[in-house]
Amino acid sequence: MVDKVEQYGERSLAIKINEVIDVLNGLEVGGSVAWGDITGIPAALTSVQAAGTPSIRAIGTTATTAAAGNHTHTFTALTGTVSGITGANLQAMLQDISTRLAAVEAV
Numbered sequence: 001m002v003d004k005v006e007q008y009g010e011r012s013l014a015i016k017i018n019e020v021i022d023v024l025n026g027l028e029v030g031g032s033v034a035w036g037d038i039t040g041i042p043a044a045l046t047s048v049q050a051a052g053t054p055s056i057r058a059i060g061t062t063a064t065t066a067a068a069g070n071h072t073h074t075f076t077a078l079t080g081t082v083s084g085i086t087g088a089n090l091q092a093m094l095q096d097i098s099t100r101l102a103a104v105e106a107v
Contacts, residue, residue, distance in 0.1 A: 078090035087093035
């Protein structure tokens with residue numbers, strides 16, 4: 001700041017500062033902006049590309065949307081396979097394990 005005072009002089013520097021303040025005061029700020037009015041958006045942020053990008057997907061129930069944080073799955077919707085355990089879903093697998101355990105305990 002001292003360098004600028006020496007360069008412009010104290011009065012000239014005050015004038016420059018006031019000019020900057022006037023410009024800033026003249027700026028319109030606040031309010032909302034419509035998405036369609038924004039230009040220069042990276043392709044990854046447009047809706048089509050966002051559907052294929054996990055970090056910016058919309059909430060939904062399809063393969064290209066993200067699940068809500070409070071979503072749940074029914075017990076029978078959890079599927080997979082475990083070697084040696086029969087059942088089409090987690091509930092059926094647990095039933096198979098329970099049956100096997102009861103048979104072992106009965107011996």
